[in-house]
Amino acid sequence: SQKIEQNSEALNIQEGKTATLTCNYTNYxxxxxxxxRQDPGRGPVFLLLIRENEKEKRKERLKVTFDxxxxxxxFHITASQPADSATYLCALDGDGTASKLTxxxxxxxxxxL
Amino acid sequence: xxxISQKPSRDICQRGTSLTIQCQVDSQxxxxxxxxxxxxxxxxxxxxxxxxxxxxxxSGFVIDKFPISRPxxxxxxxxxxxxxxxxxxxxxxxxPQGARTGELFFGEGSRLTVL
Numbered sequence: 299s300q301k302i303e304q305n306s307e308a309l310n311i312q313e314g315k316t317a318t319l320t321c322n323y324t325n326y327x328x329x330x331x332x333x334x335r336q337d338p339g340r341g342p343v344f345l346l347l348i349r350e351n352e353k354e355k356r357k358e359r360l361k362v363t364f365d366x367x368x369x370x371x372x373f374h375i376t377a378s379q380p381a382d383s384a385t386y387l388c389a390l391d392g393d394g395t396a397s398k399l400t401x402x403x404x405x406x407x408x409x410x411l
Numbered sequence: 412x413x414x415i416s417q418k419p420s421r422d423i424c425q426r427g428t429s430l431t432i433q434c435q436v437d438s439q440x441x442x443x444x445x446x447x448x449x450x451x452x453x454x455x456x457x458x459x460x461x462x463x464x465x466x467x468x469x470s471g472f473v474i475d476k477f478p479i480s481r482p483x484x485x486x487x488x489x490x491x492x493x494x495x496x497x498x499x500x501x502x503x504x505x506x507p508q509g510a511r512t513g514e515l516f517f518g519e520g521s522r523l524t525v526l
Binding site: 302330332339340341342343344347387389391394395396397398399401402403404 | 415442444451452453454455456459469503505507508513514515516517518519520522
């Protein structure tokens with residue numbers, strides 16, 4: 299069965315550093331991979347989508363890579379700020395319609411001063 | 412971008428009772444999805460709410476336990492029936508982001524605690 303792994307341990311980094319979060323998957327060949335941010339008590343908020351034929355996608359301080367050979371995506375936040383503290387979820391989409399997204403459990407990021 | 416309102420935002424329920432969660436979207440959408448997020452777990456798709464027809468349920472979820480209504484293109488309800496403590500969870504309504512591919516808007520969620 300499909301399996302998505304995100305580091306369940308919280309990632310603690312210092313303000314200004316680059317945060318790197320990992321999403322690994324098995325038994326799946328997604329057409330798209332998405333990243334969401336979730337704050338406590340709130341619904342997830344979409345951040346970035348990357349297609350299987352794209353290696354890298356950027357949006358402001360965010361960068362996502364997608365390696366379909368390694369079955370891995372890396373999510374980077376450069377110049378991190380305390381406001382970036384949240385849980386970050388990756389999600390796999392088999393056909394790009396979002397009709398059956400499969401989510402990871404998320405990694406909690408804590409950015410300290 | 413769509414604005415999604417969910418009610419209730421949270422509730423405490425007694426075992427054996429049922430609760431209906433409402434989801435209102437500020438624009439017409441073809442597809443609406445209901446997800447569950449159990450404590451420490453990932454979001455799991457319960458079903459797709461289809462306007463004018465029965466909802467499509469994912470493996471492990473059945474209509475008797477999670478009946479869904481979709482009376483129009485802006486509104487849906489999810490009922491959690493005959494609740495047990497295992498149903499304590501956050502239930503989230505979501506819709507695709509307009510005409511763009513793949514991304515989802517989510518409501519704020521309904522946090523249910525079953526005693």
